[in-house]
Amino acid sequence: MTNRRSGIILLCLIVTGVLYSGALYAFTDEEGCLLCHKYPKMGRVTEDGARRTYYVMPHVFGKTVHRNVPCRDCHSYIKELPHREVKTGVSCNAECHSIKNPATGKNFSHKPIYDAYRKSVHGRDKIAEGLDNDKPYCITCHTNPLYNPAEESVPRRVADRCVVCHEDREFVEAWYNHTSRRIRDVKRSSIEIVALCSSCHGDKKLIERHMKAAAEKGEELGRKFPVAAESYNASFHGKVTRYGFNKAANCLDCHADYDNYYLSVHEIRPSRDPLSPMYEDKRHNTCQRCHKYANENYATLDPHPTKDLISNPFIYYAEEIYNWVAYIVIAGLIGLAVIETIGRRRDGVCWRLKRGSSWWRRSRKREDRDRVE
Amino acid sequence: MKLSDEAQKILETSMRINKTSDVERKEIEDVIHLMPDDRVLLYKNVVSNPIGDLPRYSVHIRVQHMLTFVTFLALAFTGLPVAFYNHVWAEPLNTLVGGVDVSRVIHRTLAVAMIMTMIYHFFTITLGPLVQMFKGRFEIRRTIIPLMKDLRDFKDDLLYFAGRRDQRPTMDKFMYKQKLHYFAAAFGNIVMVVSGSSFLFPDIWASILPVSIASHFQELMRLSHPHEALLALLVIAFWHWYNVHLAPGRFPMQWTFLTGKITREHQIEEHFLEYLRNLVEIPEERSYLYDLLTARELREEGHVHEDPESMGPDGEEPAS
Numbered sequence: 001m002t003n004r005r006s007g008i009i010l011l012c013l014i015v016t017g018v019l020y021s022g023a024l025y026a027f028t029d030e031e032g033c034l035l036c037h038k039y040p041k042m043g044r045v046t047e048d049g050a051r052r053t054y055y056v057m058p059h060v061f062g063k064t065v066h067r068n069v070p071c072r073d074c075h076s077y078i079k080e081l082p083h084r085e086v087k088t089g090v091s092c093n094a095e096c097h098s099i100k101n102p103a104t105g106k107n108f109s110h111k112p113i114y115d116a117y118r119k120s121v122h123g124r125d126k127i128a129e130g131l132d133n134d135k136p137y138c139i140t141c142h143t144n145p146l147y148n149p150a151e152e153s154v155p156r157r158v159a160d161r162c163v164v165c166h167e168d169r170e171f172v173e174a175w176y177n178h179t180s181r182r183i184r185d186v187k188r189s190s191i192e193i194v195a196l197c198s199s200c201h202g203d204k205k206l207i208e209r210h211m212k213a214a215a216e217k218g219e220e221l222g223r224k225f226p227v228a229a230e231s232y233n234a235s236f237h238g239k240v241t242r243y244g245f246n247k248a249a250n251c252l253d254c255h256a257d258y259d260n261y262y263l264s265v266h267e268i269r270p271s272r273d274p275l276s277p278m279y280e281d282k283r284h285n286t287c288q289r290c291h292k293y294a295n296e297n298y299a300t301l302d303p304h305p306t307k308d309l310i311s312n313p314f315i316y317y318a319e320e321i322y323n324w325v326a327y328i329v330i331a332g333l334i335g336l337a338v339i340e341t342i343g344r345r346r347d348g349v350c351w352r353l354k355r356g357s358s359w360w361r362r363s364r365k366r367e368d369r370d371r372v373e
Numbered sequence: 374m375k376l377s378d379e380a381q382k383i384l385e386t387s388m389r390i391n392k393t394s395d396v397e398r399k400e401i402e403d404v405i406h407l408m409p410d411d412r413v414l415l416y417k418n419v420v421s422n423p424i425g426d427l428p429r430y431s432v433h434i435r436v437q438h439m440l441t442f443v444t445f446l447a448l449a450f451t452g453l454p455v456a457f458y459n460h461v462w463a464e465p466l467n468t469l470v471g472g473v474d475v476s477r478v479i480h481r482t483l484a485v486a487m488i489m490t491m492i493y494h495f496f497t498i499t500l501g502p503l504v505q506m507f508k509g510r511f512e513i514r515r516t517i518i519p520l521m522k523d524l525r526d527f528k529d530d531l532l533y534f535a536g537r538r539d540q541r542p543t544m545d546k547f548m549y550k551q552k553l554h555y556f557a558a559a560f561g562n563i564v565m566v567v568s569g570s571s572f573l574f575p576d577i578w579a580s581i582l583p584v585s586i587a588s589h590f591q592e593l594m595r596l597s598h599p600h601e602a603l604l605a606l607l608v609i610a611f612w613h614w615y616n617v618h619l620a621p622g623r624f625p626m627q628w629t630f631l632t633g634k635i636t637r638e639h640q641i642e643e644h645f646l647e648y649l650r651n652l653v654e655i656p657e658e659r660s661y662l663y664d665l666l667t668a669r670e671l672r673e674e675g676h677v678h679e680d681p682e683s684m685g686p687d688g689e690e691p692a693s
Contacts, residue, residue, distance in 0.1 A: 236572060236595070239458045243473040291576040298579035300588040305595065315592050322600045329604065333612040336550075341621060343534025347413055349621035371417045372669055 032081065033071045034058055064144045065181070068174055070098050091126045092138040114138070117266040121273075131213055134206050141196060147177040187261075190241045190250040194232065197251040202229030222270050224304040227311075231304035254278055254286055254303065374408035376649075379522075380543055383514065383646050387653040390510050397659075401652055404659055407666040412540055414671050416641040419662070425634025427651050427658065429546075433497045437490055438630050441558075444487040448565075449606050451476035451483075456599035484569055491562055515546050515647070519556070523549040546647040554613065564601045568594035 034056065036042060043053040061067060072078055073096040077088060093114035095107045117123055117138070124135040154176040162172040188196065200206055207226050214221045224231060232238040237248045257264035257277045271278035277286040280299075287294035307315045347369060376384065384405075388398060409415055430438075454467035455476075470476045505511040514520065527549045529542035547555070571578045571594040579587040617627045622639070629635050637658075640648045652659050 233458075239455050240473050240477070242458060243455070243464075243467055245473045245477070287576070293576040293580055295576070295580050297582065297584045297587040298576050300584060301575060301579060301591045302588060305592060307596075312592070314589055315596060318593055318596055319600075322596060326600065326604045326607075330607050330611065333608060337612060337615045337620070339531070339534045343536070344621050346536065348417070351619075351621055351624040353625055369411065369413045369417070372414070372671060 028070075029058075031071055036082070060146070063146050065147065065178070066144055068099065068178075069096060073098050089126060110138075113263065113266055116263060120267045121269050131210060134200065134209065136200065147181055189244075190246050190248065191244060193250045193252055194229075194238070194241060198229040201225075220272070222272070227306055228304060231306050235303055235305055237303065249290060249303070253289070258289060374405055374410050376405060377543065380646060380649060383545075384649045384653065386512065387650045390512070391653050393653055397653075397656070400656075400659055400663070404652060404663045404666065405649075407663070409671040412543075412641060412645060416638040418669060418671060419637045419641065419665060421636040421638045422634075423636065424628040425632045426637040427635050427640050427648070427655070428633065429629055429635040429640075430633040431497075431501075432633065433493070435630060435633050437494045437497065440486065440490040440493075444483045444490065445605070445609070448480060448483050448487065449602055451480040452602060453599070453606075456602070481573070484566075487562070488566055491566070515650070517547045517552055517555050519552045523552055541642065543645040544643055546644055546650075548643055550616065554608075557608065558605070561601050561605045564597055565605075568598040568601070572598065 037054055037056040038058055040055050042055050043051060045051055066074075074090045074094055075086075076094060077086065093109065093111045095109040095111070097107055099108040100106065101108045122135050124132045124137060126137060128135065128137075154173050158180075159169065159172050159176065162176070163169050166172050187193075211221065211226060213219075222228075232251065233242065237250070240248045241250055252261075252265050252268075255268050255271075255276070255278055257267070267275075269276040271280075271283075273279060274281075276282075284294050284296050284299035287298055291298060305315075306312050307319055309316045384401070387393075388401070393401070450466065451470045454463040454470070455473065457463055467473065467476065470479065502511055502516065514522075522545070526542045526544050529538060530549070532538035533541045571591055575591060578590065582590055617623060617630075618625060622642070627635075627639075635644070640651065652662065
C-alpha cells in the first residue's frame with residue numbers, strides 16, 4: 001500500500017517535472033532529456049583523466065539557435081532511456097526529422113554546407129585521426145551560438161505584423177530570433193575572425209607537425225603557411241584590425257570567395273588551388289574588392305610580409321642598414337651634444353633661467369675671459 | 374679686432390649691397406677696430422634681451438616651423454602606435470589619440486597639412502631669393518645651402534670643444550648643425566610623404582612601377598615610414614630640443630621660433646658673420662656696440678691673442 005502510494009507520488013512528480021520543463025526552459029523537452037541532464041554535477045572523469053560534463057544548462061540552451069530542435073534529431077543514436085555509452089557523437093550532416101525546410105518541404109539538414117566544407121582544405125570527418133584531427137570540425141567555429149540576448153522577447157510591433165499571416169503567435173515567437181538574426185549581419189568581427197583562424201594557424205606546434213609531415217611525404221605546403229598569423233599581424237591590414245578597425249582585410253576577406261560569403265568561408269582552399277581567390281591568376285581581382293586600381297603588379301605585393309634573411313633578404317638587409325644608420329645618427333648627435341656641452345661649459349657657459357644670458361659663470365681656466373663687471 | 378679675409382669679404386659685400394655711405398663705413402670700421410680679438414669677451418659682455426635682439430626669421434618661416442612641428446608631433450603620436458603595435462605603450466597611446474577610427478582621419482588630414490606646409494615653404498625659399506636676386510641683394514652664404522666652409526667650421530668647432538682651439542669658428546647665418554638638421558628634415562619629410570602615399574594609394578603606385586620592383590618598393594616603404602618617423606622623433610627629442618632648450622646658453626628656451634629674433638650674444642657666438650651684416654644694416658646695433666666698447670675696456674693687453682691658430686691646447690700660450 002505504502003509502496004503503491006509512494007509510486008503514485010513519484011509518478012506525479014515526474015509527470016509534473018516533464019510538463020513543467022517546457023514552460024520553465026523556454027523550449028520543449030518532450031523527450032525528457034533534462035530529467036537527467038539538468039543536473040549541474042552530471043559528468044564523469046574519462047580514462048585519460050579529462051573531466052567531462054553532461055550538464056545542459058536549460059536557461060542557456062533555451063536561447064541558442066538549436067533550441068527548437070529536439071535532442072534526438074542530432075543525437076540520433078539514442079534509442080532508449082537511460083541511453084548507452086555515446087561513442088560517435090553528433091555529426092552535423094544529419095537530417096532533422098522534426099524540422100522541415102519551408103522552401104523545399106524536405107527535412108532540414110546542414111548537409112549542403114557540410115559537403116562544401118568537406119571539399120575545402122579544412123574538410124575532415126567527425127572522428128578524425130592524426131593530422132586531420134588538427135583541422136576544424138563544424139563546432140570548432142560554430143559553438144551553438146546564442147541569439148542576441150538583447151532580443152529575448154519579440155518586439156510587440158514586429159510580432160503583430162507577423163501574426164497577420166503566420167496566425168500562430170507561438171510560432172512567431174519561436175522563430176522570430178531565427179529570422180531576425182539572419183536579417184542582421186551575423187558575421188564575426190575582423191578581430192574575432194583573426195583570433196579564430198590564429199587559434200590553429202598561429203599554433204607553432206600544430207604548424208611544426210604539419211610541416212614535418214609534409215616534408216616526409218614530399219608534399220607542398222603554402223609558402224606562408226608557417227607564418228600566416230604572425231605575418232598577417234605585422235602587415236598593415238593586421239595592425240589596424242587589431243585596434244578594432246573593421247574595414248581592413250581580415251583572413252576571410254582574401255581567402256574566401258565573395259560571391260556568396262557565407263557559403264565560401266566553408267570552402268577555403270590553398271592559394272595554389274585554381275579555385276582559391278588567392279590563386280595567382282585571380283589574386284588581383286580579389287584585391288580589387290578594396291583596392292580599386294589593383295592590377296597584376298599589385299598582386300605581387302606581399303600581404304603576409306616577412307623580413308627574415310631566408311624568405312626576404314632584400315628587406316632583411318634594408319632593415320639592417322636602416323638600424324645601423326639610426327644608431328650611428330643618434331649616437332653621433334648625442335655624442336656631439338655631450339662634447340659641445342663639455343666644451344662650452346669650460347668657457348663659462350651654464351644653465352640660467354633668467355637675465356637673458358648664460359655667460360655669468362666663471363671660466364674654469366681663463367679668468368681673462370670672464371665678464372668684465 | 375682684425376677680421377679674417379673671409380669676414381672682411383662678407384663685410385665688404387654687405388656694405389656694397391647696402392650702398393653704405395662713407396660716414397657709415399667709417400663708423401663700422403671703427404666699431405670693428407674696437408672689438409676685442411677674443412670674441413668670448415665680446416659675447417660675455419653684451420646685454421641680450423632673452424626674447425631676441427636681432428632679426429633672424431621672417432613670419433613665413435615662423436609659421437612654417439609652427440605648422441611643421443604641430444603636424445609632425447601629432448602625426449607621430451597617431452602613427453607610432455599602429456606601426457609599433459606590439460609594444461607596451463602602443464595600445465594606451467592609440468586609445469589616447471582616439472583609436473584607429475579617429476586617428477586615421479587625424480593622421481591623413483595632418484599629412485595633407487604637412488604637405489601644404491612643405492609647398493608653402495618651397496615657395497618661400499624660392500620666391501624670397503628670387504626677389505633678393507632681382508634687388509641685387511642675394512648672397513649664397515646667407516642661405517642654408519651647404520658649402521665647404523661648413524665642413525671646416527665643423528672641424529674647427531670640434532677642435533674648440535676639445536680644447537684644441539681658442540675660439541669657435543666665425544660662422545654664417547646658418548651654421549653646420551642647422552644645415553644638417555634642415556636637410557635631414559627635408560629629406561625625412563619627402564620620405565614620409567612618398568612612403569605614406571604608398572600606404573594610401575598602394576594600387577596606384579603598383580600600377581605606375583614596373584612589376585619587378587613594385588613589391589620591393591612597397592616593402593621598402595613599409596620599412597621606411599616607421600623607421601624614418603622614429604628616427605625623426607628621436608633626433609627632435611634628443612638633439613633639436615637639446616640645441617634649442619638644454620644647451621648651455623640656450624636654457625630654458627630660445628624665443629626665436631616665436632619672435633623671429635636672435636639674442637645678441639648668440640648671434641656673436643655662433644653667427645658672427647651674420648652679426649657683421651647686422652652692424653652694416655642696423656645703425657642702432659652699431660651705436661649700441663660702439664657705446665659698449667668705449668665704456669668698457671675689453672681689450673686687456675697680454676690676454677688678447679691676435680692669431681687664434683697659434684694657440685696651444687686650452688687656449689694657453691705656446692711655450693716659446
